[in-house]
Amino acid sequence: MAGHIQDRWYKAELGPDGRARKAKADRHGTGMRYRARFIGPDGSEKSKSFPDRQKRQADQWLAQIEADMARGQFIDPNAGRITVKQFSEKWLASLTMDPLSYVTTEQRIRLHVVPHLGTRPLASLRPSDVRELLVKLTERGLSAASQRGVFANLGTMLTAAVEDRLIPSNPCRSTSVKAPKLDTRRVTPWLLDQVLAVRAALPETHRPLVDLAGGCGLRQGETFGLAVDQVDFAEGTVHVVRQIRLIRNRPVFSLPKGGKARSVPLPETVARELQAHIAAHPPVSITLPWVHVDGPPVTASLLFFDRKRRHLHRHEFNRTIWRPALASAGVPLGRDNGMHALRHFYASVLLDAGESIKALSAYLGHHDPGFTLRTYTHLMPSSEKRTKEAVDRIFGRGPDAADGPTTARGPE
Numbered sequence: 001m002a003g004h005i006q007d008r009w010y011k012a013e014l015g016p017d018g019r020a021r022k023a024k025a026d027r028h029g030t031g032m033r034y035r036a037r038f039i040g041p042d043g044s045e046k047s048k049s050f051p052d053r054q055k056r057q058a059d060q061w062l063a064q065i066e067a068d069m070a071r072g073q074f075i076d077p078n079a080g081r082i083t084v085k086q087f088s089e090k091w092l093a094s095l096t097m098d099p100l101s102y103v104t105t106e107q108r109i110r111l112h113v114v115p116h117l118g119t120r121p122l123a124s125l126r127p128s129d130v131r132e133l134l135v136k137l138t139e140r141g142l143s144a145a146s147q148r149g150v151f152a153n154l155g156t157m158l159t160a161a162v163e164d165r166l167i168p169s170n171p172c173r174s175t176s177v178k179a180p181k182l183d184t185r186r187v188t189p190w191l192l193d194q195v196l197a198v199r200a201a202l203p204e205t206h207r208p209l210v211d212l213a214g215g216c217g218l219r220q221g222e223t224f225g226l227a228v229d230q231v232d233f234a235e236g237t238v239h240v241v242r243q244i245r246l247i248r249n250r251p252v253f254s255l256p257k258g259g260k261a262r263s264v265p266l267p268e269t270v271a272r273e274l275q276a277h278i279a280a281h282p283p284v285s286i287t288l289p290w291v292h293v294d295g296p297p298v299t300a301s302l303l304f305f306d307r308k309r310r311h312l313h314r315h316e317f318n319r320t321i322w323r324p325a326l327a328s329a330g331v332p333l334g335r336d337n338g339m340h341a342l343r344h345f346y347a348s349v350l351l352d353a354g355e356s357i358k359a360l361s362a363y364l365g366h367h368d369p370g371f372t373l374r375t376y377t378h379l380m381p382s383s384e385k386r387t388k389e390a391v392d393r394i395f396g397r398g399p400d401a402a403d404g405p406t407t408a409r410g411p412e
Contacts, residue, residue: 003038003062005055036062040076041069075165082166084125085118091157098259099247099292108150109157112137122158122167127174130154134180147180186378189348190331190341197329206321208270208277209304212238213342215270217364220339221245222256224312227300228283231274236266240365242300244288244311251311253288253298256365264363278303286311347372351379 011025032049036058040046050058068075088109095102116133117125133154137147155172162170171177190198199210212218212226221243230239241261244251255261266274283301288311290298304312323333331337343364350360357380361372 003036003066005058005062006035006037007033007055008035009033009052034058036065038062038065046076075168081121081123083118084120084122085114087122087161087166088114088118088157091160098254099252100245100254103248104149105153108153112140112142112150113154113157122161125158125167125171127171127177130171130174130177134177138180144180144182148182151179187344187347187375188336189344189379194329194331195342195345198325198331201325201328202321205277205281206304208273209339210342211270211273213339214345215267216264217343217346218264219243219257219343219365220314223339224302224304224314224317225253225300226303228278228303229301231266231271231303233266233271233275236268236271237263238266239263244314246314247293249315250293251288251313252291252293252295253300254291258365258367260365260367262362262365274303284309344376347376348379351376352381354381 008031009025009028010022012020013023015021033052034050034055035047036050037045037047048058048061050061092102092106092109095105097105113133116136117129120129130151134147134151137150142150151172155170158167158170158172161167195210195214199207202210209223212223213220216238218226218238218240222240225242225244226238226240227242230241232239239261240256240263242253243256245254246252281303283303284305285299286302286305287297287299289295302311306312306316318338322339326333326337347360347364350363351357357373357376358369360376361369364372366372
């Protein structure tokens with residue numbers, strides 16, 4: 001055994017005969033009696049103290065330590081003393097990720113994890129602590145999606161602590177801890193009349209934003225960052241290669257969400273609106289940093305800009321232009337009625353026209369067709385409807401309905 005047990009209540013001293021004998025130490029009867037000592041993998045001495053009558057426990061603990069070292073599973077008993085706040089700062093400083101993802105992660109840890117668990121030593125965390133944190137998040141009014149984000153970031157951080165051999169296991173991975181369930185609300189796409197009403201209520205310079213979002217499925221940031229050279233009128237294609245996003249409220253250019261460019265079909269009706277917009281409002285060259293707020297400058301001839309010929313700012317646009325347009329069109333305010341609602345409308349139109357989930361997923365820029373299916377499966381025409389229409393076509397009495405925005409419908 002590489003370690004040993006020290007009995008601190010007794011000491012060895014030489015007797016009159018020159019032989020070593022055990023004698024009471026000055027601290028006899030006070031404090032912890034036994035100290036299990038060993039040399040750790042880093043070469044430093046480590047120890048743990050035990051009270052009187054617990055020598056067997058000290059032996060067992062030391063034996064377990066040595067077995068862990070032999071298996072390469074040793075965890076320094078003192079390593080877990082670092083607090084959650086201290087480790088979170090080190091962990092965040094070591095991350096290499098997309099800047100906006102970093103900001104989101106840092107805010108979740110700082111605003112929701114540290115206030116509740118920050119002073120706790122890592123080694124003291126238990127699954128019950130994680131469950132209590134989730135209860136606190138619910139009491140604070142965080143949505144299920146936001147709670148899942150906090151839970152995911154905390155779990156990733158504690159996995160790093162396990163891999164650094166600071167703690168033996170991740171309490172977020174306990175079977176008694178469940179990630180918050182997402183809201184089960186179904187997407188209810190706008191009707192065509194609502195789309196047209198909101199479009200009409202927007203300033204003339206911003207109406208083509210509705211055409212691009214509702215007719216091509218572009219996200220808000222992608223419409224804001226769309227440059228004239230990304231629109232191929234000859235081929236009837238929009239190349240989505242850039243967006244404007246905010247990093248701590250500061251604008252940057254970056255790749256679309258997911259870090260992947262894509263191309264989407266450009267309908268003739270949308271192309272005509274864009275051509276008219278370009279003729280009336282020539283594109284403006286705007287320079288923003290790329291990806292990071294201190295990234296290299298990139299210049300693009302943007303199709304949309306504000307009155308001062310600057311890029312559109314999401315918060316300012318939503319507050320001064322989008323929400324007033326919703327109010328004028330009689331569309332309720334709320335998180336379900338941002339510009340993202342136009343993407344849902346686009347999805348409903350394509351699915352109603354019989355487009356495949358795989359193609360729709362590619363046009364929307366989703367990372368996985370399965371996500372598209374889970375989001376919009378309730379908008380797909382039912383098998384009964386397809387069966388009736390197929391038989392009617394065979395017998396020459398097929399429906400005379402044309403595909404297009406007017407056929408878009410809400411959930412059945």
